[in-house]
Amino acid sequence: MYVNDLIKKRSFKSILLYVCFIFCLFCLDSSCPITLSPSRVAVKYGHSVSINCTADGELREMGWESPQEGIGVEMANYLTWSVTNLTTEEALCFVNMGPDQQCTQRADIVLYNYPETVNIISNSTDGFMVEGAVYHLICDVHGVVPAEKVSVMWYINETYFQKERMIYFSPSRTQDRAEIRCEAHMDLMPEGPYINVSSQIFKINVNCKYICCNLICLKMYINSTAPLTRNDSGIYFVNTSGLAISQSSVFYISCFFLVQVSCSKPNIDEIKESVQMWFKTNITLNRTNNGVDFFCGAVLNLPEIQAEPNQDLTKSSPLNVTVYYLPSINTTKLSHTVPVFSGYAEDLKCEADGNPRPEITWTADVALPPQQPNGLISVIEKGKYTCKASNPYGSDTHVVEVIEKVDYLPLIAGFVAVTVVIISMIFIFIYSIYYKNTKMRRYNLKNPKLGAHNGNVAHNGWDLPLPMTKL
Structure with missing residues (x-):
């Protein structure tokens, strides 16, 4: 329902956008420092976009x-606008340059949708x-957006006309049982796909x-629409042709009799013959289809013959496709902010997916360390x-802000x-206090008495035995 409404309102909307665009060209400062990447994008209705x-x-x-x-x-310095289910073409980036001064840049988005049906109306x-007789044939393309990007091509028996x-x-009469079809083409390249849908x-x-056959007389064609008279006596060869067979008859016409020649078409239901048929489809490829094998298959289905339950599918030889796509940096392994301790190095590794394999380069607003293989630098x-x-x-960029973090480990170690x-x-x-009070004893001299020397003490004239009492 939304796609149909979008088609009806698109002409007015396109005019309004065009007027706004012209107005912006005169009002915007030519020095507006805004760059959009990608500058133009084509997105299928309901799919994701990132600018x-x-x-x-x-x-x-x-x-x-x-x-x-x-x-x-x-x-x-940069800001990414991302939508997972896009339903609008309206997106505007703005930058405030100063008081009451702003510059803007509108995203160039083409929102498209494949044709729902392509039919011939006659x-x-x-x-x-x-x-x-004259007939009109209309190629009815329903549900396609943007409609102004669609062109139509007609074919009769696979010949463009x-x-x-x-x-x-x-x-x-030579076009009896001819096959007519029309194709809807929508070219959104290089940003978008080239769409081709056939009716x-x-x-x-x-x-x-008149009579749908030719009369030949002496290898000369005769106008079969004119009546024959007695003056036209002779031998006539009548050739009739249908879808797959032809018949020939010989007639003798005298000065006395008039002959009316009639032709009938063969019964094509009795004709069985091999035919060549072709079918085509449009596939929108993405990076997940790189290296995938595509093939088509066919099964013969005859109404008068009951098909076998497990009839084999005749497959074509595989078609291996190579999909080229722009790079996409893996931001899950490279965050926006990385702390680094003073005096210590931190490794930054940039990885990206793309075909052909993308080239990785680093730039910085400070002295850039040597770049190592595989997008690795030590900062x-x-x-x-x-x-x-x-x-x-194409290309993809990712900015990493390295902030300095104080290393408290030496302070903590010193404090400990x-x-x-x-x-x-x-x-x-x-x-030491405990040892003195519990392990050592104090002694005082009390009532000293000089005693005789015993045999257990050696005397040298200076040592005197003094009796001591425990305090």
């Missing part, structure tokens, strides 16, 4: 205005036409006004480092060491 808006120079206030997933004002009755939505057709076969049956300085992955079909020393000294002090 980067980059502002040159220093950090600025920037944002996205859109009916879907709009982004408010942020301080940044004023003939079930394909029956009279030779020489016209390029208009509605054609006028006057059949001849069903429209078979025509031509009814002749020790804070700053903004930009990874760019590029191949012949000092604490251990202090605790050890307190323990030694307490232990």
Whole structure:
């Protein structure tokens, strides 16, 4: 329902967008430092889209205005607008340059949808036409967006003969049982696909006004529409032809008799013969289809013969496809902010998917360290480092902000060491007091008496035995 409404409103909407675009050309400052990547994109209705808006120079206030997933004002150099289910072509990136000064850039989006049906409409009755009469044929393309990008091509028996939505057709007897079809073409390249959808076969049956055969006399064609007279006596050969067979008859015409020649078409239901048929389809490829084998298959289905339950499918030889696509950086392994300790190196590795294989380069607003293979650099300085992955079909960028983080480990280790020393000294002090009070004894001299020397004590004249009492 939405696609049909979009088709009806598109002409007015296109005019309005065009007027706004012209107005913006006169109002915008030519020095507006905005770059959109990609600059133009074609997206299928309901699919995802992602557009980067980059502002040159220093950090600025920037944002996205859109009916879907709009982004408010942020301080940044770039801002990505992403939508997973796109239903609008309206998206505008803006940058605030200063007080009451703003520059904008509108995204160039083409929202498209494949044709729902392609049918042939005719004023003939079930394909029956009279030779020489004029009929109109309309190629009805329903549900396609944008309609102004669609062109039509007509084929009769697989031979191109016209390029208009509605054609006028006057059949001849030689076109009896001819097959007519139309194709809807929509070219959105290089940003989008090339779409080609064909209608069903429209078979025509031509009814002749006169005899649908030729009379040959002495190898000369005779006008079979003119009556024969006695002056036309002789031998006549009548050739009749149908879809797959022909018949010949010999007639003798005298000065006395008039002969009326009539022809009949063969019964084609009795004819069985091999035919060549072709079918085509349109496939939108993406990166997941790279290296995939495609093939088609056919099964013979005859109404008068009951098909076997497990009839084999006749397959064609495989067609291996190579899909080229622009790079996409793996942001799950490379975050937007990376802390680094002062004096220590941190590895930044940029990985990207693309075909052909993308080339990885790094740039930075500080001194850039040497780049190693496979998109690896070791950084020790804070700053903004930009990874760019590029191949012949496009590029993708990712900015990593490296911030400096204070290493508290030496301080913590020193604090622990000092604490251990202090605790050890307190323990030694307490232990020394405890040892003196419990392990050592105090003695005082009380009532000293000089006694005789015994044999257990050696005397040298200086040592005196003094009796001591325990306190």
